[in-house]
Amino acid sequence: MIDGGRPHMDAVVKSLSARLAPANADKKSATKSLITKPSREEAEAAVRTLIEWCGDDPGREGLLDTPRRVVKAFEELYRGYGEAPEEQLERVFEEVSGYSDIVLVRNIEFYSHCEHHMVPFVGKAHIAYYPDGGVVGLSKLARVVDSYARRLQTQEALTAQVLETIVNGLKPRGAAVMIEAEHMCMSMRGVRKHGASTITTQFSGVFKSDPSEQARFMTLVRDYR
Incomplete structure (x- = not known):
């Protein structure tokens, strides 16, 4: 050579x-x-x-x-290593006319890379929270997802990191994160099962303590696509 x-x-x-x-x-x-x-x-x-x-x-x-x-x-x-996701949630808007119900952002597309094989996994993230005193700009939630996704990742860790950042940054009454993705390490190599998807969820606050809130979150994510 x-x-x-x-x-x-x-x-x-x-x-x-x-x-x-x-x-x-x-x-x-x-x-x-x-x-x-x-x-x-x-x-x-x-x-x-x-x-x-x-x-x-x-x-x-x-x-x-x-x-x-x-x-x-x-x-x-891999630009996410140079970003601080928590900074995206520093500005909170308190003038929301008394709104205190669920805020849900669905179908946040992301691209990441498996830390085990360095091949892509792609999918969508769904994020919900119950505000407690204020809300954040909707695009900021997508930026949090992107900052963590642009690193070597596992889907499980990505799900936990997004939730933890939202909980620490917004102090909501509850937060929920669902991520569904297809992993090329399963589609392109190994078992080579194209189309197989993986779903991970993480809950805090009222979403964690009340199963009906989890059900509401799942329903909103699934029924209005």
Whole structure:
């Protein structure tokens, strides 16, 4: 295979290993240590290595700019690591003319990547809450979903993170989150079951303590699509 002028793999591995293992740190503290972000050049070198591992030549014309394009795409696909979802809920509107019933935003489309295989899973999120003193701009709920989705994720963790952020940010009387998604790690590989969907839910407050509120939430999500 053509080397294409990339750094020798041993040097790349050595450089990354040095950052991943803090000196004089025990195993517990090492786990909590922050990892220094590799340079763009190192990221592109890693892509070239993967291309070679797949059996192709990163030096051929069609693949010359692929490492650069992949790294640029990763910046967009995983931009959630540079965002603070909780900031989306900082502004609350209290002038709602006494409204205190359920607020529901359905069919929030999202795109994420499975942390186990780094392949996409796509779907929709449904969010409801009972306000307690104020409401938030509806688009902000979608932004919270997107900020967490644009990371390496599991659907279960994504569901819990969205709910926790809403509970901490809005202090509602109750909140509910349902996420339904199709995972390409099931459709494209492994069991290869196209069309299989996964549903996860998380509840707090009145939604957690009152089954009738859960039923109302499910009905609103399902019956008015």
